Amino acid sequence: MRYDFDKVYDRKAYLASKWCVEQVFGREGVLPLWVADMDFRVAEPILTVLRERLEHPIFGYTMVSEGFYDSVIRRLESKYGWKVEKEWMVITPGVMPAVNAAVCAFTEPGDRVVLQSPVYPPFWSAISDNKRELAVNPLKLADNRFELDLDDFKNRFERDGAKAFILCNPHNPGGRVWTKEELTAMGETVIGAGGVVISDEIHCELILKGHSHVPFASISEESAMNSITCFSPSKTFNIPGFHTAVAIIPNEALRQKFNETRGRLMGAPSILALIAAEAAFRHGDEWLEQVLAYIESNIDYAVGYFNKNIPEVIPMRPEATYLIWLDCRNLGMEHDELRSFFLDDARVGLNDGAAFGPEGKGFMRLNAACPRVILEEALVRIEKAVKVLRKR
Ligand SMILES: Cc1ncc(COP(=O)(O)O)c(C=O)c1O
Structure with a gap:
């Protein structure tokens, strides 16, 4: 079957950690591209066996x-x-x-x-x-x-x-x-x-x-x-x-x-x-093949977008995973300032690079396993915030 990974699900209603941004980041209106899970529905064979099992009470x-x-x-x-x-x-x-x-x-x-x-x-x-x-x-x-x-x-x-x-x-x-x-x-x-x-x-x-x-x-x-x-x-x-x-x-x-x-x-x-x-x-392989193709095209899109429109942020192209490590050192901020820049100015919830060790200072991690519209919105938000920064 053909899966539609463009579909946006309301995950917050089901208490997905990724989407409960008020609890995680202490702010409302933050678009979440952090913790390593995908905003995509799972493979149909998984749902089928679970439904069958639920028949036995x-x-x-x-x-x-x-x-x-x-x-x-x-x-x-x-x-x-x-x-x-x-x-x-x-x-x-x-x-x-x-x-x-x-x-x-x-x-x-x-x-x-x-x-x-x-x-x-x-x-x-x-x-x-x-x-x-x-x-x-x-x-x-x-x-x-x-x-x-x-x-x-x-x-x-x-x-x-x-x-x-x-x-x-x-x-x-x-x-x-x-x-x-x-x-x-x-x-x-x-x-x-x-x-x-x-x-x-x-x-x-x-x-x-x-x-x-x-x-x-x-x-x-x-x-x-x-x-x-x-x-x-x-x-x-x-x-x-x-x-x-x-x-x-x-x-x-x-x-x-x-x-x-x-x-x-x-x-x-x-x-x-x-x-x-x-x-x-x-x-699950039919689903996996399709999801990997979708992830790869999201990564291409994000990397291309940063290179073209936000050259201050340098994305590391992953060889595996849907995670993109962003080198933000050219934004010229102290790490705390950087974290607040993404949360308060850009209003996107990424992973804080410093949590991965001292070598992660000046970096953030973006999860690209989301419908393209969410990724596009996140990149536009980051670009807008960087534009304001350029004028300062
Ligand atoms: C490298 C790595 N190991 C382990 C985990 C978490 O695994 P689990 O939830 O099975 O403990 C993650 C989740 O992001 C991960 O990236």
Whole structure:
């Protein structure tokens, strides 16, 4: 079927976090292009299985079906040639719960854990809230693209003795799809130092043209045996409100440690989430193909618009995700001023770049997964505000 991603839904009436701007930003009239969910309806096969399930009026605790495991196994093999076994999988109520549990299970309080700044804000708290030490490997900005600083990365492990690395593969907020060479270099460093890679691959199916995702664990037997991969249908199929992910841990000893922590902290899987996820994995590709084409055209539109009409703001073209990292440093503002400029002058709700780490100061993140009219309106608002600024 043909999906209409131009359709605007009233999400606020259903308390979508993204649209409850008064609570989030403390202001009315702000157009929201922030948190990573899409303003698009989900794939029809997801709705069909949910409707069918709702016909049965009892929603008790659930077992995980063979069909669910099988759908994940088939998907990872067909997309990436990665052969995963059922026993390696642990269902968690989301990727961040899995990342937090992995930090607790594979490191000790006081251990150093590496992240690559700027990065998804909850990575920072997954380290510091669990009383581990932050070991930061800043990404390098080269030609408006993030690159790995391998020498610095090696120092974090070989010199500073870090014990684990939270990898964002693909990268949020920069949309980098890490290459096999980059992943191999990072893996050799971490594993050579006796550490574990916690690979968050939540955005791995939102890959844009010309790029391909490599699961970290698929690189070699060593990378598989020294890592946990967090995989989820939530970003790909726009069902993050279902809070479900799969932690894939080929190493039995690591899996046992993970399960001890998981069992203490997390409950059983959500019945509707598993059903929705399986339908998405098995029958969601027609929708996914169309949504990726729509996202890609929105990104082209936004990047072109900034370049032509708002050259003070430099968009980073993502290789994956629907997120655009905006370099706003040429607006010449202190970061607090910048945040207020977007909220109060432009009246658009973006993600604050500084929340992704000190390297994010002077940057904002825009979510382009919305109907084109919303994106157009946001860009016009930003342009108008910049025009006023130019006259000052
Ligand atoms: C890189 C990354 N990891 C994890 C999450 C959140 O995952 P979950 O809601 O499954 O905890 C997000 C959401 O934006 C994300 O961008």
